[in-house]
Amino acid sequence: MGATLAIDTSAGTTVALLRNGQVVAEANYGSNMGHAETIGTAIAEVLAAAPDAQVISVVVGRGPAPFTGLRIGIAAAMMFAEGAKAQLSGVVSLDAIALLELEGNSKISAASPLLVTTDARRKEVYYAIYSGLNPHGVPIRVDGPAVIKPAVLEEMLIDKNITPIHATKTITAVAIAKLAEAQLRDGSLSHDVTALYLRQPDAVEGQFGKKVSG
Amino acid sequence: MSKPWAIRIADENDLDAIMQIEHECFANDAWSADSMYEELTGAEKYYIVSYRDEHLVGYAGLNKLPTVHQSEVQTIAVRPAARGTGLGRDLMEHLLAEAVRSDCREVFLEVRADNEVAQKLYLSLGFEQIDVRKRYYQPDDVDAIVMRAQLPAAAKAEPLVLGIESSCDETGVGIVRGTTLLANVISSSMDLHARFGGVVPEVAARAHLEALLPTLHEALATAKVSLEEIDAVAVANGPGLAGALMVGVGAAKALAVSLNKPIYAVNHLVGHVGVDILERGELETPTIALLVSGGHTSLLLVRNLLDDVELLGETIDDAAGEAFDKVARVLGLKYPGGPEIDKAAADGDANAIRFPRGLMLPKDMEKHRYDFSFSGLKTAVARHVEVLNTKGEEVPIADVAASFREAVVDVLVSKAVNACLDHKVPRLLLGGGVIANRRLREVAQQRCEENGIELRIPALSLCTDNGAMIAAIGAQLIAAGRKQSSLHFGADSTLPVTKVQTI
Numbered sequence: 001m002g003a004t005l006a007i008d009t010s011a012g013t014t015v016a017l018l019r020n021g022q023v024v025a026e027a028n029y030g031s032n033m034g035h036a037e038t039i040g041t042a043i044a045e046v047l048a049a050a051p052d053a054q055v056i057s058v059v060v061g062r063g064p065a066p067f068t069g070l071r072i073g074i075a076a077a078m079m080f081a082e083g084a085k086a087q088l089s090g091v092v093s094l095d096a097i098a099l100l101e102l103e104g105n106s107k108i109s110a111a112s113p114l115l116v117t118t119d120a121r122r123k124e125v126y127y128a129i130y131s132g133l134n135p136h137g138v139p140i141r142v143d144g145p146a147v148i149k150p151a152v153l154e155e156m157l158i159d160k161n162i163t164p165i166h167a168t169k170t171i172t173a174v175a176i177a178k179l180a181e182a183q184l185r186d187g188s189l190s191h192d193v194t195a196l197y198l199r200q201p202d203a204v205e206g207q208f209g210k211k212v213s214g
Numbered sequence: 215m216s217k218p219w220a221i222r223i224a225d226e227n228d229l230d231a232i233m234q235i236e237h238e239c240f241a242n243d244a245w246s247a248d249s250m251y252e253e254l255t256g257a258e259k260y261y262i263v264s265y266r267d268e269h270l271v272g273y274a275g276l277n278k279l280p281t282v283h284q285s286e287v288q289t290i291a292v293r294p295a296a297r298g299t300g301l302g303r304d305l306m307e308h309l310l311a312e313a314v315r316s317d318c319r320e321v322f323l324e325v326r327a328d329n330e331v332a333q334k335l336y337l338s339l340g341f342e343q344i345d346v347r348k349r350y351y352q353p354d355d356v357d358a359i360v361m362r363a364q365l366p367a368a369a370k371a372e373p374l375v376l377g378i379e380s381s382c383d384e385t386g387v388g389i390v391r392g393t394t395l396l397a398n399v400i401s402s403s404m405d406l407h408a409r410f411g412g413v414v415p416e417v418a419a420r421a422h423l424e425a426l427l428p429t430l431h432e433a434l435a436t437a438k439v440s441l442e443e444i445d446a447v448a449v450a451n452g453p454g455l456a457g458a459l460m461v462g463v464g465a466a467k468a469l470a471v472s473l474n475k476p477i478y479a480v481n482h483l484v485g486h487v488g489v490d491i492l493e494r495g496e497l498e499t500p501t502i503a504l505l506v507s508g509g510h511t512s513l514l515l516v517r518n519l520l521d522d523v524e525l526l527g528e529t530i531d532d533a534a535g536e537a538f539d540k541v542a543r544v545l546g547l548k549y550p551g552g553p554e555i556d557k558a559a560a561d562g563d564a565n566a567i568r569f570p571r572g573l574m575l576p577k578d579m580e581k582h583r584y585d586f587s588f589s590g591l592k593t594a595v596a597r598h599v600e601v602l603n604t605k606g607e608e609v610p611i612a613d614v615a616a617s618f619r620e621a622v623v624d625v626l627v628s629k630a631v632n633a634c635l636d637h638k639v640p641r642l643l644l645g646g647g648v649i650a651n652r653r654l655r656e657v658a659q660q661r662c663e664e665n666g667i668e669l670r671i672p673a674l675s676l677c678t679d680n681g682a683m684i685a686a687i688g689a690q691l692i693a694a695g696r697k698q699s700s701l702h703f704g705a706d707s708t709l710p711v712t713k714v715q716t717i
Contacts, residue, residue, distance in 0.1 A: 072460050
């Protein structure tokens with residue numbers, strides 16, 4: 001039976017190896033810095049727990065996340081899948097957080113949905129809203145993912161008369177893998193691994209004619 | 215110092231001399247001449263003999279089991295009179311080298327438990343005891359100690375290395391076998407940066423992620439190799455744009471882990487120097503190297519590619535390529551500025567305007583003999599254009615472009631030639647994307663000829679940022695027996711050129 005390697009670098013560096021839906025090993029580095037330093041060791045660490053495991057599936061969190069760290073996990077997932085000749089899939093990282101919250105939480109419904117937010121820096125947050133789990137165990141996303149100023153999000157929720165339950169859990173690669181399993185069951189698992197930046201790069205188009213003489 | 219003996223591959227004509235030593239060294243358990251003949255002529259056997267003054271003084275043999283990537287030391291014998299000279303070690307090293315060449319990962323041997331001298335030698339060559347065979351040697355009734363040496367695949371003399379480069383705006387994947395270039399695929403995000411007039415780090419990093427797999431696939435197809443054949447992965451971990459470098463670093467680490475192959479973190483700038491190996495088979499040293507690109511302007515003294523690279527000087531403000539881009543904007547020309555200015559300068563007079571040469575005045579030369587500065591030059595061009603505009607006069611673009619280009623080229627070549635003459639190094643190697651500039655090549659050629667300096671300009675595809683140069687350095691590190699990098703290294707945007715490999 002083949003194994004699944006799950007990777008997410010939307011916040012810290014988190015990597016997990018699962019077999020038959022069971023967690024074989026996980027490595028979680030909380031710091032949202034140093035992804036490039038950590039990623040190789042984290043993958044090697046979980047693989048070492050099951051030297052005979054043949055990875056046939058790689059799942060990666062696509063974010064959203066602010067830039068640099070996110071790319072490292074996606075680049076690593078792409079290349080690992082390539083080297084291991086494994087299937088590569090991508091999931092929305094916020095959906096994995098939602099899964100962690102929704103499993104075993106019956107209070108969440110369309111009327112009282114789950115709000116997942118993560119730090120987008122620059123005084124903004126990424127957010128998505130969920131009304132519950134579908135019969136296959138996949139979180140039902142009713143809004144997002146998007147980037148927004150907290151005050152604007154607040155107003156929007158008031159306007160729509162929504163009092164959400166706020167997610168508090170942090171992302172893990174195990175959740176990424178479980179989400180992919182659920183998505184495989186309902187047929188929504190995607191091979192798209194493009195990064196969800198949800199922002200344009202900061203850059204100003206060429207400024208000409210800046211005066212240099214007095 | 216040359217050794218007093220010569221080692222060559224044995225053939226059946228050596229049989230009689232070998233048998234003489236065989237009886238001398240293994241009184242009670244010598245092989246028969248027939249068995250030895252079988253050994254010498256066997257298909258997967260590798261026997262070597264050592265002669266001194268036309269007398270056989272030693273021999274050794276290896277039995278290769280290529281299908282399982284293993285080999286066994288069959289025998290080794292040194293005539294008593296020739297012992298203690300290092301001949302035994304030399305013979306063993308030849309056998310191990312052959313094992314490596316034959317892609318063996320393990321070498322086994324048996325040694326008499328009472329032969330401590332031999333055991334010591336094998337331990338020092340990387341063998342370790344793995345088993346004991348009781349009373350193996352008969353009739354002497356002596357145990358055999360079974361030893362094994364694990365050969366890293368990386369110890370291959372001609373390793374197949376995949377190099378990844380992502381320090382600026384080119385995603386490069388190169389594949390080399392030893393010093394032979396197999397593939398050099400570059401995906402540039404230059405067009406994406408054009409509307410910004412320069413490289414935007416975030417745009418470059420995003421483009422790397424998208425280009426990674428297509429570039430890898432094309433490189434593998436070009437080299438006609440599969441990932442399983444790769445012996446090692448090399449990656450540029452600096453200097454360069456941090457966010458861009460990290461994409462390559464993360465990718466390379468995951469690839470190395472998935473293939474269970476070693477990784478080598480390589481200095482990008484040293485890559486530019488080492489690339490000459492792919493065209494010439496080796497890098498002639500010492501050499502001065504002038505690296506000029508959009509991100510770097512560095513003058514290096516390379517005494518030894520892997521051990522002794524000295525930074526003589528670098529730009530204290532803009533890189534030369536950046537100056538071309540900025541001046542192109544002043545003149546209303548497109549990005550990237552280098553080729554545009556080259557084109558505009560074609561009909562211009564290089565001596566029309568005497569633009570300043572940065573850090574070339576005697577007082578500057580004292581402190582910054584090998585440093586560069588292009589910021590003042592760029593401002594001088596901008597001011598010149600503004601003054602003409604204010605007066606309502608037409609800007610002679612061809613003359614301005616030609617005069618600007620001449621100033622840049624003059625400084626670059628003067629300082630590089632100075633470095634050659636000062637250090638009595640009659641070689642100059644050029645690298646970096648700005649080397650594409652025709653005038654720079656012309657002036658460098660001319661001044662090098664005048665000063666008796668040999669000029670090396672690698673093919674342009676190897677001058678710009680590329681993965682092949684990173685792979686080439688990786689292969690050199692492996693051939694030199696350097697240990698692999700750990701998985702802990704990060705991207706270092708200001709990695710000093712003295713750090714060829716990050717462990």
